[in-house]
Amino acid sequence: MATDGTKVLIETVTREERAILDGWLGLLKANGSLRSGRIREAELETQAKSVLAQFRDALGSAGTDETADAYGTLHDTLANISRSRAIQGFTPTDTANFVLSLKEPIFDALGRVSGQDASQVAAGTWSASKVLDQLGLLTMEVFLQSREEVIGRQGEEIAELSTPVxxxxxxxxxxxxxxxxxxxxxxxxxxxxxxxxxxxxxxxxxxxxxxxxxxxxxxxxxxxxxxxxxxxxxxxxxxxxxxxxxxxxxxxxxxxxxxxxxxxxxxxxxxxxxxxxxxxxxxxxxxxxxxxx
Missing domain, CATH: 3.30.750.24 (STAS domain)
Incomplete structure (x- = not known):
């Protein structure tokens, strides 16, 4: 009987939420999210805590079906974060890593929860990768769209300044x-x-x-x-x-x-x-x- 990776993932995120959050924040800080000075540590922690809680709730309601209505709140939160980062001058890599770096602490938690059961670890890993990759794509789409809007506004302003009467x-x-x-x-x-x-x-x-x-x-x-x-x-x-x-x-x-x-x-x-x-x-x-x- 095949292992249900969604159930494994839900159980893992629910039981290990605090440890996953701590590991995620550690990776975000190590990857240089705070070095640029564009975001404060308290703001980064608030964003990560909110996203992880919404991810847990969406998993519990709709599993890994990222297109379900239960993911609407999480989508909105990630979209707002991506727009703000586009305006603040973050790079596409920084924005994508915000979601994708959540994989590693979840994978570690899967290992702790599933123990020696390799099939559970593999099934949970596959489910986590599938849903987090989709959420990562969402953040990039919103980021790039926002950057295009910023560039468009800047182009209009430059055009105004470059045609003085x-x-x-x-x-x-x-x-x-x-x-x-x-x-x-x-x-x-x-x-x-x-x-x-x-x-x-x-x-x-x-x-x-x-x-x-x-x-x-x-x-x-x-x-x-x-x-x-x-x-x-x-x-x-x-x-x-x-x-x-x-x-x-x-x-x-x-x-x-x-x-x-x-x-x-x-x-x-x-x-x-x-x-x-x-x-x-x-x-x-x-x-x-x-x-x-």
Whole structure:
């Protein structure tokens, strides 16, 4: 008659819960969970104690069927721990080891409870491995999803910071672009530019692409979208920063921006001043000295 590994596991976890918890915490601390300073010892002990108690209860109610409703509370707890560790900067290995390191103290406890009965030890070991591996996969899935969300938010914040709209003069704005333009970033560019045009009542917007490494047909299309949107808001556009290599590439590709362009931001700013009826005049040194007095 085959040995019921689930019953062996339930009996072992119930009888040896304190010893399993102590062994688990010892492994977690030895593996460096506390060295990074991201989590306090008291918090780690609380998490381990809660997870082990919920694991014991779920085993008693549903055995090793990790998909059963009885495991819902444990799933939620592990998911919350994984999310917090993703935000705190833990590595995937640290997160996975939180659950998988529970195997060793459970295996040791199985040996103590089953004694010399190798079939019971083997059956209990197999049952423990099966359910803990599934729980470990759950923690990794939640961890990776949370990390992707964190990276996505950081990308949005970087996009916001990398597309500032600068007020150069009354009615004149500059939008210096750095890096590659894609569809998502173009949306941020247009949103920032249009809002600045409304706020500043701008007449001219200078789009500077000095920091854009290459301009292909896709990037040109994104630029045209930003220019068209600015024109709909009543602001003329000037493109600056087109380097010789980029100009040659655009000619070869047959890309036409259909907008006034200048080689440098300074040239574009001078043109914007002239268009708005302003003139910059250099004062003579003597006049400057008189003005300072």
């Amino acid at each position: 600068v007020r150069l003069w009354d009615g004149i704005l500059a939008l210096p672009l750095i890096g590659t333009l894609d569809s998502a970033r173009t949306g941020v560019v247009m949103e920032n530019l249009l809002q600045a045009i409304v706020d500043e009542e701008a007449e001219i917007a200078i789009i500077d692409i000095t920091g854009v490494p290459t301009v292909d047909t896709l990037v040109a299309q994104h630029l045209l979208k930003a220019i068209a949107a600015a024109r709909l808001m009543g602001a003329d556009c000037i493109v600056s920063g087109i380097r010789p290599q980029i100009a040659q590439t655009m000619v070869h590709l047959g890309v036409e921006l259909n907008v006034v362009s200048k080689a440098t931001l300074a040239d574009a700013f001078g043109l914007a001043l002239r268009r708005t009826g302003r003139v910059v005049v250099r004062k003579a040194p003597a006049a400057l000295d008189d003005a300072r007095r």
